[in-house]
Amino acid sequence: MEQLINYLLQFGQLNLQQIDLVKSKAKVKTIRKDTYYHEAGKIFREVIFLTEGVMRVCYYNNKGDEITKYFFDENHFIADVESLNQGIPAVEYVQAVTDCEYIAISKNALDELSMTIVGWDMIIGKITAKGMVDKVNRISPMMADDAKERYLRFLTNFPTLANRIPLSYLASYLGITQSSLSRIRRNIRE
Template identity: 50%
Template sequence: MKEFLEYISQLGSLNEQQISLLSQKATSVSLRKGDYFLEAGTIGQRVGFVVEGVFRVCHYTDQGEEVTHYFIEERRMIMDVRGLVENNASPYHVQAVTDCQLLVFSAQDWRNLSATIAGWDAIVHKIIAKTLSQKLERIVPMLAQDAMTRYTSFMEKYPQLVNRVPLAYLASYLGITQSSLSRVRKNIR
């Protein structure tokens, strides 16, 4: 809970009573590598904060190929805004890449915090804006770079992830084949 409260304190201030309420609503959840936090076609019914581990957001093409869109590591939120706000099913899977530890709130409890904590809506708005900004920061540069530049940029920006995600997921995220990624990595050494 400490990590989550530190994260929230960067976005707004809470008093002791509000912190106590948050603590009561949060549940500690462990997921094993390969487990899903959210599956495509379902409506997200919970909001998570990653305490330990790495997730990937992905989908499967009609041909059965996995496409990794981005990774979510420690001190990041996992939420399906479409599910929370519009009650729509997610087109994406959120899968644990490593064993993971999370703090989880039910969607209903998350929404109810708005009625109980003054300023909670502003904090949630900042969480969504921060999450979207981080997502765009990862995705946009990938569109205009060659494979070598994509990989070296990824290594520079996210050194903590390079050795934690399988090469297949990393290649998919970078938009290259696994054999191309192997060649790129070989040329760097």
């Protein structure tokens, strides 16, 4: 729980009473590796803060291929903001890549915190803005890079993730086949 509070305090101030209120609304949960936390077609009913493990966001393209859009590791919030706020079904899946522990805060609890804590919306706004920038920064640079450059950029930007995720997910994220990724990795080691 302290991980969540420390993260929130990077974006604004909360007094002890407000911190206790946030803690009372949050629930620690776990999910096993390979389990889907959320499925496309369902509405997000909570926001989660990942405290341990790796999750990925993925979808199926029109050919039925599973595409990994991005990964989340510790100290990141995960939610489909549009689904959560507008009550519409999400179009992507969220899957645990490793065994994970997370803190969940329901939509109703978020609304209550918004009405109770002065400055809560500002904190959430800053976190959401950071998440959007991070998302763009993860995807945009990869558009112009070739496969080897995308892999090297991934290793530079996410050095702890490469050894925690299956090659098939990483290849999908990089937009290449698993055999191409194996070849790139082998050539880099030589």
